[in-house]
Amino acid sequence: MQGLILLNKPQGITSFSAVSAIKRAANEKRVGHTGTLDPMATGVLPILLGRATSLSSLMLDADKRYTAEIKLGVTTDSDDITGNVIFEREVKVKKTDIEKAISVFMGVLEQIPPMYSALKKDGVRLYKLAREGKSFEIEPRKIEVFENNLLSFDEKENTFKIDVHVSKGTYIRSLARDIGEYLGCGATLTQLCRTAASGFSISDCVSLEDIQNGDISEFILSEEQAVLHLPEINITDKQATRFCNGGQLGYDRLQSFCFSDGTLLRVKNKGRLLGIGVADDEKKQINIKCIINYPE
Numbered sequence: 001m002q003g004l005i006l007l008n009k010p011q012g013i014t015s016f017s018a019v020s021a022i023k024r025a026a027n028e029k030r031v032g033h034t035g036t037l038d039p040m041a042t043g044v045l046p047i048l049l050g051r052a053t054s055l056s057s058l059m060l061d062a063d064k065r066y067t068a069e070i071k072l073g074v075t076t077d078s079d080d081i082t083g084n085v086i087f088e089r090e091v092k093v094k095k096t097d098i099e100k101a102i103s104v105f106m107g108v109l110e111q112i113p114p115m116y117s118a119l120k121k122d123g124v125r126l127y128k129l130a131r132e133g134k135s136f137e138i139e140p141r142k143i144e145v146f147e148n149n150l151l152s153f154d155e156k157e158n159t160f161k162i163d164v165h166v167s168k169g170t171y172i173r174s175l176a177r178d179i180g181e182y183l184g185c186g187a188t189l190t191q192l193c194r195t196a197a198s199g200f201s202i203s204d205c206v207s208l209e210d211i212q213n214g215d216i217s218e219f220i221l222s223e224e225q226a227v228l229h230l231p232e233i234n235i236t237d238k239q240a241t242r243f244c245n246g247g248q249l250g251y252d253r254l255q256s257f258c259f260s261d262g263t264l265l266r267v268k269n270k271g272r273l274l275g276i277g278v279a280d281d282e283k284k285q286i287n288i289k290c291i292i293n294y295p296e
Helices: 015-026 050-060 095-104 126-131 172-183 208-213 223-227 237-244
Strands: 003-009 031-033 042-049 064-072 074-076 085-088 107-111 141-154 159-166 187-197 232-234 264-269 272-280 285-291
Touching: 003 015, 003 050, 003 208, 003 223, 015 031, 015 042, 015 208, 031 050, 042 050, 042 223, 050 223, 050 272, 050 285, 064 172, 095 141, 095 172, 107 172, 159 172, 159 187, 172 187, 223 272, 237 264, 237 272, 237 285, 264 285
Parallel strands: 042 187, 074 187, 232 264
Antiparallel strands: 003 042, 031 042, 064 159, 064 187, 074 085, 107 141, 141 159, 264 272, 272 285
């Protein structure tokens, strides 16, 4: 099987476990996701099957949108409610305080990822170092928060919800931690749902239960849906054969080619996506990034 599945990942399982379930349902060895969700998180998890897995790197760079619930007055070692509580503080925060804090965490920011994360330091996952009790420094990373909107505030429970649109590499757990530090009482993430990623929304997704209980082929979309944001070029039958056999395509043989150096392109023949090419101005040719299909 080959194509794209838009999964609404359920709470309580890892992204790896979700991929394993899809592998079994599809009886396909080559399956991969395009952006990890923590076990406590739910929401949009695009999964690619077959040769379409070659497109995964093109989806990892996409921005994402989340709804998150954050509890004030509690700080944990993992920056979410599944971790060990480090300390608790009294909360004297009003809605206006949260609105101000949210406005501070907008635009381009430097963010320190959570100690318990899948990032690597000297080749070792951070969560492994943390579990071993080893001390280490985490380098801050540049991220961008495009939107950060307050949805609700429960003053009695000291919780609030946000709708946040962020760049790749942003940890909402870290955002919750930093907002809590700014407010002076600490905070931790209690719920998280990815509502949009790679141009897809949660309304486009299917549940794992439906996939496991039905015919998985009914839920598989064309792999081209994953890269519709890329411009396309259409090539002749002869060029299609050359491209799929590993040959580059010269600019001079392409009609009305006007893309800049480094542009990623959907290379198509008779409406069929063959693969992804890369514009190379120095050599005046389209180089091959990956082959997905072959001419019919």
